[in-house]
Amino acid sequence: MRRSGSAFTGAGIVLAKEAADQLSGIRMVVIEALVFLIALVLAWFSTTTIRESIGESPFLFLRLLTMAPDPIPFSFIDTVGLVTPIIAIALGFDAINAEFNQRTLSRILAQPIYRDALLLGKFLARLLALTIALLSLWLLVLGVGFLRLGLPPSGEELVRMLGFLVATIAYGGVWLAVAFLFSILFRAPATAALASLGLWLVFSFFWSLVIKPLVATLIAGPPEDIFGPNLAYIQTSQVLDRISPNTLYAEIALALLQPATRTLGPVFISQLRGALLGAPLPASQSFILVWPQLTGLIAAMILIFAAGYVVFQRQEIRA
Amino acid sequence: MAEEVVIGAEGLTKRYAATLAVDHVDIEVHSGEILGILGPNGSGKTTTILMLLGLTEPTEGRAEVAGFDPLREPLEVKRRVGYLPDSIGFYDGLSARDNLAYTGRLAGLSRREIDERFAEALARVGLPDVGRERVGTFSRGMRQRLGLAEILMKRPSIAILDEPTATLDPHSTQEFLGMIRSLKSDGTAVLLSSHHLDQVQSVCDRVALFNQGRIVLSGSVTDLAQRVLGGGHVIDVEVRGVGVSDHLASIPGVVRVQVMGPQLYRVDCERDLRSEIARLLAPSSELTGIRFAEPSLNEVYTRYFDEVRHAA
Numbered sequence: 089m090r091r092s093g094s095a096f097t098g099a100g101i102v103l104a105k106e107a108a109d110q111l112s113g114i115r116m117v118v119i120e121a122l123v124f125l126i127a128l129v130l131a132w133f134s135t136t137t138i139r140e141s142i143g144e145s146p147f148l149f150l151r152l153l154t155m156a157p158d159p160i161p162f163s164f165i166d167t168v169g170l171v172t173p174i175i176a177i178a179l180g181f182d183a184i185n186a187e188f189n190q191r192t193l194s195r196i197l198a199q200p201i202y203r204d205a206l207l208l209g210k211f212l213a214r215l216l217a218l219t220i221a222l223l224s225l226w227l228l229v230l231g232v233g234f235l236r237l238g239l240p241p242s243g244e245e246l247v248r249m250l251g252f253l254v255a256t257i258a259y260g261g262v263w264l265a266v267a268f269l270f271s272i273l274f275r276a277p278a279t280a281a282l283a284s285l286g287l288w289l290v291f292s293f294f295w296s297l298v299i300k301p302l303v304a305t306l307i308a309g310p311p312e313d314i315f316g317p318n319l320a321y322i323q324t325s326q327v328l329d330r331i332s333p334n335t336l337y338a339e340i341a342l343a344l345l346q347p348a349t350r351t352l353g354p355v356f357i358s359q360l361r362g363a364l365l366g367a368p369l370p371a372s373q374s375f376i377l378v379w380p381q382l383t384g385l386i387a388a389m390i391l392i393f394a395a396g397y398v399v400f401q402r403q404e405i406r407a
Numbered sequence: 408m409a410e411e412v413v414i415g416a417e418g419l420t421k422r423y424a425a426t427l428a429v430d431h432v433d434i435e436v437h438s439g440e441i442l443g444i445l446g447p448n449g450s451g452k453t454t455t456i457l458m459l460l461g462l463t464e465p466t467e468g469r470a471e472v473a474g475f476d477p478l479r480e481p482l483e484v485k486r487r488v489g490y491l492p493d494s495i496g497f498y499d500g501l502s503a504r505d506n507l508a509y510t511g512r513l514a515g516l517s518r519r520e521i522d523e524r525f526a527e528a529l530a531r532v533g534l535p536d537v538g539r540e541r542v543g544t545f546s547r548g549m550r551q552r553l554g555l556a557e558i559l560m561k562r563p564s565i566a567i568l569d570e571p572t573a574t575l576d577p578h579s580t581q582e583f584l585g586m587i588r589s590l591k592s593d594g595t596a597v598l599l600s601s602h603h604l605d606q607v608q609s610v611c612d613r614v615a616l617f618n619q620g621r622i623v624l625s626g627s628v629t630d631l632a633q634r635v636l637g638g639g640h641v642i643d644v645e646v647r648g649v650g651v652s653d654h655l656a657s658i659p660g661v662v663r664v665q666v667m668g669p670q671l672y673r674v675d676c677e678r679d680l681r682s683e684i685a686r687l688l689a690p691s692s693e694l695t696g697i698r699f700a701e702p703s704l705n706e707v708y709t710r711y712f713d714e715v716r717h718a719a
Contacts, residue, residue: 091479091480091481091482092479092480092482092483093480093481093482093483097482098513101509101512101513102513105509109498109500113500190496190497190498190499191492191494191495191496192496192497192498193496194457194462194490194492195490195492195495195496195497195510195554195557196510196513197462198460198462198485198488198489198490198492199485199510199513199514200481200482200483200485200486200513200514200515201482201485201513202481202482404463405457405462405463406453406457
């Protein structure tokens with residue numbers, strides 16, 4: 089059966105209202121404060137370490153993002169990898185269930201819009217808020233780096249950093265979609281937040297350490313056989329690893345921000361013949377390297393959003 | 408009453424797994440008419456409303472609202488229908504104006520139309536000065552009024568009100584009923600779901616009684632009274648005198664006499680006995696009024712469900 093009218097009638101109005109709510113809310117103030125703190129502290133210590141210990145380098149700004157400066161035990165990309173899902177979950181965990189709990193849903197859906205428009209408008213507004221938070225972080229680090237190092241980033245650094253920003257938005261988008269899905273599945277926002285954080289914990293800590301080795305062993309046998317490392321195990325392990333958005337994001341960050349990275353999988357000696365070890369790849373080659381990971385993150389975001397969409401379409405509207 | 412049917416449904420059915428929530432319901436509402444829908448909780452009233460609005464899909468049957476099919480053309484239906492849900496919610500952090508401007512924009516109103524209609528609608532529901540206040544500070548009664556203001560802003564041809572007075576105090580209820588009557592005088596057809604039978608009776612032209620997902624009775628209150636309470640006549644007699652009850656009971660055709668007040672008697676008769684009563688009482692008593700008693704919807708409702716219980 090075909091419905092009349094566009095599924096996206098009113099989506100722009102929902103987006104504008106939701107974006108205004110998100111950007112003017114106390115939640116966004118907290119997120120921006122967190123972003124400001126992270127950017128200033130990490131950029132300050134990183135630039136200090138660079139000024140003291142690193143001489144000439146064609147990729148000083150990329151070092152700013154990848155080094156773990158004294159006395160902080162983790163780098164900028166580690167911190168962003170940790171904080172982005174938390175920001176995304178904070179933005180999305182009550183997107184739909186709050187409408188049920190405030191009893192606004194039936195009133196809004198009694199207006200001439202489809203559920204599609206409500207869902208899309210809400211998601212895009214939150215993605216916009218996330219993008220603004222990450223863009224602020226990116227610009228702050230760039231600005232502090234510029235002021236403290238006394239030189240601007242090169243064109244190639246800028247392109248790589250932009251690619252990294254896009255990947256971070258896509259990575260955050262995956263966790264936003266997860267939180268969104270749980271906000272549709274669970275009426276209690278606390279349950280949705282807990283489920284989202286639980287899944288993030290699974291992928292952050294347990295996936296690579298416990299689940300992946302177990303499943304890879306079951307599928308491909310032990311990691312080592314009588315001839316040495318088991319290639320089937322390594323390949324299965326890598327496929328399983330890449331189910332995790334955290335792995336996809338880490339691989340993108342590695343390839344884009346460390347230009348010497350030539351591959352993201354197992355390498356055979358024969359493949360290294362003629363290669364200049366340690367020589368940086370051109371940015372275009374690094375982008376080709378991370379293209380599957382980047383599209384994988386975007387596809388995951390769309391798929392999870394689509395799952396939420398299907399569930400929401402089937403829900404009864406009684407509030 | 409105008410003849411144009413603005414809400415029509417035939418065989419409307421909704422099944423949730425093994426539960427039949429609405430079972431082949433037929434409804435007809437004419438323009439400018441107020442139809443009350445009554446029934447116990449879970450009898451299918453709200454589900455029927457949601458199907459008419461296109462917010463839930465019927466399992467069977469068809470409906471036409473304002474000339475459009477809610478299933479295939481829900482946007483057209485929703486453009487023409489104002490809906491006040493049973494427990495209305497607003498965005499507490501936003502002002503009354505921002506809340507209504509949001510739904511106004513969704514309804515397709517321009518900024519100018521919203522500005523023009525907002526003040527007028529708020530004044531009409533008795534909240535002229537609260538436009539800039541956050542809805543979080545509003546009482547439940549004010550929220551209900553704001554919900555009605557939202558409908559007025561939309562200027563729909565049909566208003567569907569689901570338990571609109573459930574949380575209101577008696578004074579606010581009376582004011583709200585007045586607002587519902589004013590919708591009718593604007594030419595808006597109203598579908599009113601309520602548990603308050605006296606209120607339904609006071610504003611509705613016709614009522615439909617739901618039970619277990621079906622409409623078991625529908626018509627004017629007088630029609631329902633005839634069908635449920637029996638075909639007899641009920642006459643209220645206002646008279647001052649001695650032994651009036653005995654006199655009335657002695658008239659052939661009188662079934663029952665009830666004392667309703669110090670000088671008020673309700674007489675159940677087999678036929679119209681007004682002239683016989685007047686003739687008998689005139690010599691010995693001071694007769695001040697004699698008229699047909701208005702049947703009570705409460706009585707109809709109670710009697711119907713008592714009979715259903717006994718039959719079960």
